[in-house]
Amino acid sequence: MAETLYDTLGVAKTATADDIRKAYRKLARKHHPDVNPGDKAAEAKFKKIASAYEVLSDETKRKSYDEFGDESLQGGFDPAKAREYQRWQSSRQQRSSRFGEGGGPVDFDFSDFFGGRSQRGPTKGQDMHAQVDIDLRQAIDGTELQADLPGHGQVRVRIPKGADTGSTLRVPGKGAPGRNGGPPGDLVIETVLRPHPHLRREGLDLYMTLPVTVGEAYNGASVDVPTFEGPVKLKIPARSQQRAKLRLRGKGVPRKDDRGDMIVELDVRMPDKADDTLADALKSVDALYGKPVREGITL
Numbered sequence: 001m002a003e004t005l006y007d008t009l010g011v012a013k014t015a016t017a018d019d020i021r022k023a024y025r026k027l028a029r030k031h032h033p034d035v036n037p038g039d040k041a042a043e044a045k046f047k048k049i050a051s052a053y054e055v056l057s058d059e060t061k062r063k064s065y066d067e068f069g070d071e072s073l074q075g076g077f078d079p080a081k082a083r084e085y086q087r088w089q090s091s092r093q094q095r096s097s098r099f100g101e102g103g104g105p106v107d108f109d110f111s112d113f114f115g116g117r118s119q120r121g122p123t124k125g126q127d128m129h130a131q132v133d134i135d136l137r138q139a140i141d142g143t144e145l146q147a148d149l150p151g152h153g154q155v156r157v158r159i160p161k162g163a164d165t166g167s168t169l170r171v172p173g174k175g176a177p178g179r180n181g182g183p184p185g186d187l188v189i190e191t192v193l194r195p196h197p198h199l200r201r202e203g204l205d206l207y208m209t210l211p212v213t214v215g216e217a218y219n220g221a222s223v224d225v226p227t228f229e230g231p232v233k234l235k236i237p238a239r240s241q242q243r244a245k246l247r248l249r250g251k252g253v254p255r256k257d258d259r260g261d262m263i264v265e266l267d268v269r270m271p272d273k274a275d276d277t278l279a280d281a282l283k284s285v286d287a288l289y290g291k292p293v294r295e296g297i298t299l
Helices: 004-010 018-033 040-056 061-074 080-099 109-114 138-140 214-219 277-280
Strands: 126-133 143-149 153-159 168-171 187-194 199-202 204-215 220-226 231-237 245-248 262-269
Touching: 004 018, 004 040, 018 040, 040 061, 040 187, 061 080, 126 138, 126 143, 126 153, 138 143, 138 187, 138 199, 153 168, 153 187, 199 231, 204 214, 204 220, 214 220, 214 262, 231 245
Parallel strands: 126 187, 204 262
Antiparallel strands: 143 153, 168 187, 199 204, 220 231, 245 262
16 A cells, blocks of 8 residues: 555544644654755655645645545646546446446546646646745744745745744745746745754743753752843752753743743753762762652553
């Protein structure tokens, strides 16, 4: 059985729009050309993933794909005419079963629902699609950049605040030319977020892993956390545990009137230098735990 677009993204046909978006982001980060420089296989996989997401993230295109499969991916596909053909075919089969194959000639041009030559009136050209890579900082602040797009050369693109992987920008009239004097299609540009070395994005929230010392975690402390707006003080409660999550409200990604948070996950670091005094002091630490640290861990 041929691979479906759902197979490409690794989701079920019943997946929600959120499931599809999360699967795409995960695969896009893994196979992005910036993460796999010079890897042609990864680049091809990335393009395949992006193409699948383009269809399944669009409610209308996904509905058409679910109904007609790969045929719906052909340029100029018309679902209404495809259904017309299916009804004609079903009626023809019924007549054949009753009266044999001599059911009379039928005037039907299969190319009609693929935007073929039989269309006589003006027809809008097909949309063309391209991708631009942006940094997390550009996505948060918004930016304008010059994108080198095949077939268009340098195109100035304005990235709004809050853009993410899969966000689309539409440039009217820059797509394929129309037929019979029809208007050209649009150029649809999809943004792809480059991985950040210290942050990951989930929706409008940003996640950061912050190293802290044993003393800061045990005694509590106030430490500086870098943000795109400058350092912010974060209060670490006394006796904070490894992987404890603390929230900096309003320090995430802005989008219109909304803004996410920054979630700081603590990474308690042990000293990297040997010290006999500390080693002796830690021997009595076990008595300070309220319960065994591995209690309840079974397989």
